[in-house]
Amino acid sequence: MAGAHWVVVLFCLGPGHVHGAPQDQVSEKVASCIGSVTQQKTPAVVRIRSVDRHGELNGTGFYMDPSGLVCTVAELVEGCGDVSVVMDGKSVPAKTVAVDTRSGVAFLRVEGTNNSSCFLTPGTRTNAALLTPVIGIGIPKDQKATGVLGMVSGNATHEGERFFCVPQIEATIPMSEGEAGAPILDLSGSLLGMVITGNTQSGICRFLPAGAIAKLHKDFIRYGRFQQAWVGTVVEEAAVPQGNSRTRIVSVEPESPAEKAGLRPGDIILGIGSNSICNPEDVLGASFYLTAGESVNLTLLRSGNLKKVSIRCGEYPDPATQVTGADQPPIVGQVNP
Amino acid sequence: MSHEPMHRIIRLKRYEQPPEGYHENFLKEFHRRQRAELLKPSISTLLTERISAIFSDLRVPAFAYAGAAALAILSGVVIMRLTPSSQAPGAYSVSYSTYPVTIQKMQPVSLRVEPANQLPNLPSQLFPPSFLLQARPASHESPLSF
DSSP, X not given: OHHHHHHHHHHHHOGGGTSSOOHHHHHHHHHHHHHHHHHHHGGGEEEEEEEETTEEEEEEEEEOSTTOEEEEEHHHHTTOEEEEEEETTEEEEEEEEEEETTTTEEEEEEOSSXXXXXXXXXXXXXXXXXXXXXXXXXXXXXXOOEEEEEEEEEEEEEETTEEEEEEEEEEOXXXXXXXXXXXXXXXXXXXXXXXXXXXXXXTEEEEEEHHHHHHHHHHHHHHSSOOBEEXXXXXXXXXXXXXTEEEEEEEEOTTSHHHHHTOOTTOEEEEETTEEOOSTTHHHHHHHTOBXXXXXXXXXXXXXXXXXXXXXXXXXXXXXXXXXXXXXXXXXXXXXX | OOSHHHHHHHHHHHTOOOOTXXXXXXXXXXXXXXXXXXXXXXXXXXXXXXHHHHHHHHTOOTXXXXXXHXXXXXXXXXXXXXXXXXXXXXXXXXXXXXXXXXXXXXXXXXXOOEEGGGSOSHHHHHXXXXXXXXXXXXXXXXXXXX
16 A cells, blocks of 8 residues: 555656656655655644543644634544643643534634744645545654655545535545644645544544635634534435435425425435535535525425525534534533433 | 073082182282272372371361351451451542543542533543544434435
8 A cells, every 4th residue: 555655646746757767766756745745834733732531632733824723623622621732842822712523623722922824724625536645744642743645545424324514535644643633735735634533553544624624714714603504404315316316305394494495305406506416415515515694506306397496504503513612611520421 | 591501500610610829819919909999099089088087086076067167157257347448438549440530439429510620630640641543523414414
């Protein structure tokens, strides 16, 4: 598998490096490329430290903008106290300003003015092509930030029988403990996503695409909180596809935006906004990028007739998956059932 | 069934004589086997025999054995009850286990929810820092709804 990494990197660097170029020169070029990206972007990567009822937690995060907003995994700060960002060996207090447990993302605001001048702006990419070379920059245990090379190996839409709220990307990057929340970059240094979970034995990690982080960032900048959208339908897989889609509405929640817009059980969803819907799980990836309070066009098939419906999205009703709020103290000490 | 064949054999055997030295050899062979049998028994058998021999010499009455056994059991029970507990009443001990903290206490434990900044520094002092990689996967949507 490691050999495949080099093949991909060599391909990306250009054919001239493969044909006729000495092996050591090619290796130098690859190392230089990785080293350059790592060196440029490492100042944006910080260690996140918090304390929960079991003790100290450590992970990784990264600056998203010059205002001192740091992105990390929700697990690291949700229900924790004494959150701090460790930068250049100095610990700076940070405040948890937003948590989205659906996607596993949390935003922190670093208190003080000595924020990093380097930051990683999330782009709009919601996926990455197979075999795309990627670099993960994390802070493993007590070490300094290190760049690790890997490549995209697939997409993950679900775990077992349950689906993620937004499809994640799998990559063959051997991340270590303490690197949850590490940024994943392409070879040009652009942010591709953030590590949600990894397996040290298999060397495979899953990361949330940058587009999902960008959506949450946009919500936060605009509304000061995450605005998860809700339409109010439950879908299932239809036995027979209609109009190239197997996504059938099973039920419509009472008083929901879907009911107000006239959606009915039995309707086949062909599209949400500009996203085509083929399978039921496609609605999760498409609906995650909707914002509460905004309208979206749904393309439906009802009794064989094409129908377009405009729906004004409501707010996601489950408070457990919503924002904690900047001023609410985190609650600890509760006993999980 | 006729007994005639049997009578004939007995008549023949009546005149049959053992070979010379048969009785002397028989005695020697008997003694040899007896010695071999004495050496064969297991250690436990020998031990039992010897203990029995000792006690038989002492002429201890049979009920004394039952009394000794009862005394031994009674002593064991008393010793177990009198052994002092390693924990004073009301004290608790903290140990590493599957769950980070195990509180063993005779009194009921009341749990209350309080902000993190009011918690004592107990956890961070007791446990080494943990480094997160297996973050909880992004929430699962079931059934598929939006």
